[in-house]
Amino acid sequence: MKYNMKRGFTLIELLVVIAIIGLLSSIVLASLDTARAKGADAAVKGDLDSMRAQGELWYDSNSQTYAGLCADATTAGVQGGLKAAGTQTGATFQANAVGAAGKVTCNSQATGWAAEAPLKTTTSAFWCIDSTGKSVSETASSLTTNTTVTCT
Numbered sequence: 001m002k003y004n005m006k007r008g009f010t011l012i013e014l015l016v017v018i019a020i021i022g023l024l025s026s027i028v029l030a031s032l033d034t035a036r037a038k039g040a041d042a043a044v045k046g047d048l049d050s051m052r053a054q055g056e057l058w059y060d061s062n063s064q065t066y067a068g069l070c071a072d073a074t075t076a077g078v079q080g081g082l083k084a085a086g087t088q089t090g091a092t093f094q095a096n097a098v099g100a101a102g103k104v105t106c107n108s109q110a111t112g113w114a115a116e117a118p119l120k121t122t123t124s125a126f127w128c129i130d131s132t133g134k135s136v137s138e139t140a141s142s143l144t145t146n147t148t149v150t151c152t
Helices: 011-061
Strands: 104-108 113-118 126-130 135-138
Touching (some): 011 126
Antiparallel strands (some): 104 113
């Protein structure tokens, strides 16, 4: 007696393979979210670091004072990076959106300035830079008043 056996996969085998592929893809996508958030934090830090160079250009071109650097010390929420309005050595900062909440807070006085933006990986964390060269992560906003010009 001859048996006619066809080669192929059973339905159960195919369902198991599909379940394994689905599980692996969900693990990969979860890892990508973490990488995306870390990339956003790196962008915040890079943008604020470029703001430090702009601040020193402002200081040199405005009679050795930081007064007016942050305009009216407000926060802005427009998409984009940090850049000086007008020329590279003049005008005020336009603190455009970076970070999780899309805000950069900047305070300046004649003797110093500070800026901070929220980080995406930790919603209550901020990255703060100031005119003394400090770049630190903070657990809460330290620029709550217009007179604060240093990171804590």
